[in-house]
Amino acid sequence: MNNFEPRIVCFVCKWCTYAGADLAGTSRLKHKPSTTNIRLMCSSRLSIEQIIETFREGADGVLIGGCHPGDCHYINGNYKTLKRIMLMHSILKDFGIEPHRLRLEWISANEGKRYAELIDEFIEEIRASGPLKLNEACGFSEKKIPINE
Amino acid sequence: MKRMGLFICHCGTNIADTVDVEGLAKKFTSYPGIMFSTTYKYMCSHPGQELISKSIKEHKLDGVIVAACSPTLHEMTFRKVTRTSGVNPYQCEIANIREQCSWVHTDRVKATEKAERIIRSIIEKVRLNEDLQPIKVDVTRKALVIGGGIAGIQAALDIADSGYPVVLVEMKSSIGGHMAQLSETFPTLDCSQCILTPKMVEVASHPNIELLTYSEVKKIDGYVGNFTVTIEAKAKGIDWELCTGCGKCSEVCPVSVPSEFERGLGKRSAIYTTFPQAVPNKPVIDSESCLKIKTGGCGLCEKECDVGAINFSREFTYREEEVGAVVVATGYELYPILNISEYGGGEFEDVIDGLAFERLLSASGPTGGEIKRPSDGKVVEDIVFIQCAGSRDPEKHKPYCSRICCMYSTKQAMLFKHKVHHGQPYIFYIDIRSGGKGYEEFVERAQREDGVIYIRGKVSKLYRDNDKVKIVGVDTILNKPVEIEADLVVLAMAIIPSPGTEELTNILKVQTDENGFLQEIHPKLRPLESTTAGFYFAGCAQAPKDIPDAVSQASGTAVKVVSLFSGDYLQLEPTIATVDEDVCSGCRICISVCPYQAREFDEKKGIVRVNEALCESCGACVAACPSGASDQKNLTDKQISTMATAIIKEDEDG
Numbered sequence A: 001m002n003n004f005e006p007r008i009v010c011f012v013c014k015w016c017t018y019a020g021a022d023l024a025g026t027s028r029l030k031h032k033p034s035t036t037n038i039r040l041m042c043s044s045r046l047s048i049e050q051i052i053e054t055f056r057e058g059a060d061g062v063l064i065g066g067c068h069p070g071d072c073h074y075i076n077g078n079y080k081t082l083k084r085i086m087l088m089h090s091i092l093k094d095f096g097i098e099p100h101r102l103r104l105e106w107i108s109a110n111e112g113k114r115y116a117e118l119i120d121e122f123i124e125e126i127r128a129s130g131p132l133k134l135n136e137a138c139g140f141s142e143k144k145i146p147i148n149e
Numbered sequence B: 001m002k003r004m005g006l007f008i009c010h011c012g013t014n015i016a017d018t019v020d021v022e023g024l025a026k027k028f029t030s031y032p033g034i035m036f037s038t039t040y041k042y043m044c045s046h047p048g049q050e051l052i053s054k055s056i057k058e059h060k061l062d063g064v065i066v067a068a069c070s071p072t073l074h075e076m077t078f079r080k081v082t083r084t085s086g087v088n089p090y091q092c093e094i095a096n097i098r099e100q101c102s103w104v105h106t107d108r109v110k111a112t113e114k115a116e117r118i119i120r121s122i123i124e125k126v127r128l129n130e131d132l133q134p135i136k137v138d139v140t141r142k143a144l145v146i147g148g149g150i151a152g153i154q155a156a157l158d159i160a161d162s163g164y165p166v167v168l169v170e171m172k173s174s175i176g177g178h179m180a181q182l183s184e185t186f187p188t189l190d191c192s193q194c195i196l197t198p199k200m201v202e203v204a205s206h207p208n209i210e211l212l213t214y215s216e217v218k219k220i221d222g223y224v225g226n227f228t229v230t231i232e233a234k235a236k237g238i239d240w241e242l243c244t245g246c247g248k249c250s251e252v253c254p255v256s257v258p259s260e261f262e263r264g265l266g267k268r269s270a271i272y273t274t275f276p277q278a279v280p281n282k283p284v285i286d287s288e289s290c291l292k293i294k295t296g297g298c299g300l301c302e303k304e305c306d307v308g309a310i311n312f313s314r315e316f317t318y319r320e321e322e323v324g325a326v327v328v329a330t331g332y333e334l335y336p337i338l339n340i341s342e343y344g345g346g347e348f349e350d351v352i353d354g355l356a357f358e359r360l361l362s363a364s365g366p367t368g369g370e371i372k373r374p375s376d377g378k379v380v381e382d383i384v385f386i387q388c389a390g391s392r393d394p395e396k397h398k399p400y401c402s403r404i405c406c407m408y409s410t411k412q413a414m415l416f417k418h419k420v421h422h423g424q425p426y427i428f429y430i431d432i433r434s435g436g437k438g439y440e441e442f443v444e445r446a447q448r449e450d451g452v453i454y455i456r457g458k459v460s461k462l463y464r465d466n467d468k469v470k471i472v473g474v475d476t477i478l479n480k481p482v483e484i485e486a487d488l489v490v491l492a493m494a495i496i497p498s499p500g501t502e503e504l505t506n507i508l509k510v511q512t513d514e515n516g517f518l519q520e521i522h523p524k525l526r527p528l529e530s531t532t533a534g535f536y537f538a539g540c541a542q543a544p545k546d547i548p549d550a551v552s553q554a555s556g557t558a559v560k561v562v563s564l565f566s567g568d569y570l571q572l573e574p575t576i577a578t579v580d581e582d583v584c585s586g587c588r589i590c591i592s593v594c595p596y597q598a599r600e601f602d603e604k605k606g607i608v609r610v611n612e613a614l615c616e617s618c619g620a621c622v623a624a625c626p627s628g629a630s631d632q633k634n635l636t637d638k639q640i641s642t643m644a645t646a647i648i649k650e651d652e653d654g
Helices: A017-026 A048-056 A077-095 A112-129 A134-138 B021-028 B046-058 B071-084 B098-102 B108-127 B150-161 B177-181 B192-205 B248-252 B291-295 B300-304 B354-361 B405-419 B439-448 B501-508 B547-566 B589-593 B620-624 B637-653
Strands: A008-013 A035-040 A061-066 A102-106 B004-009 B034-040 B063-068 B092-096 B135-137 B143-146 B166-169 B209-212 B215-223 B226-233 B317-323 B325-328 B332-334 B351-353 B382-389 B424-429 B453-456 B459-465 B468-475 B480-486 B488-493 B495-497 B520-522 B526-530 B535-537 B570-572 B577-579 B599-602 B607-610 B630-632
Touching (some): A008 A017, A008 A112, A017 A112, A035 B637, A061 A112, A077 A102, B004 B021, B004 B046, B034 B046, B046 B063, B063 B108, B071 B092, B092 B108, B143 B150, B150 B166, B166 B226, B177 B354, B215 B501, B248 B300, B351 B354, B354 B405, B354 B488, B382 B405, B453 B468, B526 B547, B577 B607, B620 B630
Parallel strands (some): A008 A061, A061 A102, B063 B092, B143 B166, B143 B325, B325 B535
Antiparallel strands (some): B332 B495, B526 B535
16 A cells, blocks of 8 residues: 555635535544645636646645536636646646646536545545656756745 | 735644645745745634734734635634734635545645645735725515425515515415325424414515515526516415405316326316415416317306406416515425326335325315225225435435425324224334434324334335235344235335426526425525525425424525625625726627626627626636726736746656
């Protein structure tokens, strides 16, 4: 058994996926503890740069959770997210990141069970892929180049 | 530098059992910016709040992190404490270590590590939080109520009685909803019409209520306090201004089609009023069956009408209304009987649903209140009620309990016995659910006084046997097979959201649950409100419920609306998008991204501005801005990235 403990950041929207995660909690649906949620108002708040930066900072996987198509609290924010993630999937390889490390899922406020199952599934998938070796893949030096400053 | 305090809640044992709260409080004392860190058994309790307040003052804190339950529960509580302790409430944030940590993990070490990550990320957020003030906007003090059943009627009356104008929109030509179809109501056996129709008349005559029947909501724009609604009035074929409601037109109409109100057991003409006590008591023309509209002939009604009100117009009209709040009370429908083919639904004439049986019981119904079989008109002697037809059947139909069927079938069996003294009612049930004031006693009475036979067990087979319907089942209490030859079978069909609910919720942008019922923001503490601000629920649109519950909920909803209207202005969340005017290049990409038209181009300055009242804080524009000129208050790009880093870095240390 692989002991690697992946570092996974989940960016989730307040209305659907965060509420779905809360429902998993109130329903006591156990899942693995390797992920941590960051609550955004909408998945469309997340820019491409922020996703890349999260990988660069050392995340082994990034999960983005939004409302199901048609259910977005902000009318169509999830479609904007979908477009961005499709774009990301086509360019991630060039950054030395396997596209499956970035995952987009629609999880509604009543899908606590689905949330718990998906989190477990994603953790196992990233665990099987091993740590992201971004520096080796891109030939980065140990010192990280800050984007923000 | 910010002086932050960390308050970790045990939540009794809910958090403390799985997360080492004391260890965390100790560890975080050395975290940059944390001036004070402590734990308490129940942070939300009065002493817990006092502790926070005292610590804020004592340690001169200007940032507060409460590690406790989900922010949906107590964010408001702790922000209030922060405010009353002299610190801007937007400097307080919640680290959700209960729902998203202690309740879903079992390994204490790993759960504690995760709680630490969550707390770290929230500390990083608070570190960069700014002081914010809520945005004040005016409110249109007028309510829209959608649906004119008992729930919508009650909500409209209560709001109107409080002095605020109400627009009540009903899809059918009369208000009254399903309650108008009922014969008598449990557990008091009040005549439904007798208690409902006075309320219907009150709606029509109330100076604060504008009643728009045969109308539907087609579009809604704006935000809480300031909605613009487009209402479509369907073509009636009759000028209601001129019509006196004399009813002569319906008498001469030669067309006869099944009546929806009578659940197909009776007939109506092509020009018709839904039922005799309709409000407004004016007819409409059904264009599908009117001969004049279909073929150009006939026109008998037009000749009969003394006031010339009939114009056969097929024109839909539209109007706009400005309202501040919306009550959704769109009610229910029964799960179609055709879907229960295992019980002969739709195949056997003498297998009907609960609402159809209400019409047979009703004195104003198609049989004048006599219980006659639909197939041949013979008076019913043996009658079988089957419970949970479509309810509590997750494999094939609906998973939930429809809540009122046990009671109404009991009532129907009782009323049947009152009308046909020598008849015998049987009820097949899974459990009898009679929770409610006077309900259990009512079921007792049905058994004791009216001799209703309750058989615990499901019906396994149902088939036609000469002129009877043969029912085969098992009595699971006596452990014996049961066979009954019935004249009539009444299926207690599952309750589902009324048709059109899905379309309407898409227009309103309010969420529904997995069964299509309206989704409340919190099932226990905020059961009347939608997750979208400004929308409130009443009645069966939210979940199956009986009349007392629908009426109570409607009155509760009315209070919510009235309290929204009673302030001088509304306060909106200030965590909106901003534009750095010095950086904005005026490319206007953000304008195309905004779903609320909250961004406007300033021609003079060549930059984009944010309309504070329209911005809903989704942040899509911030992510889309190519020059980095846009940001979101208290959820800046910098905050998001430091939060992510805090999550990842913690793992490296541990």
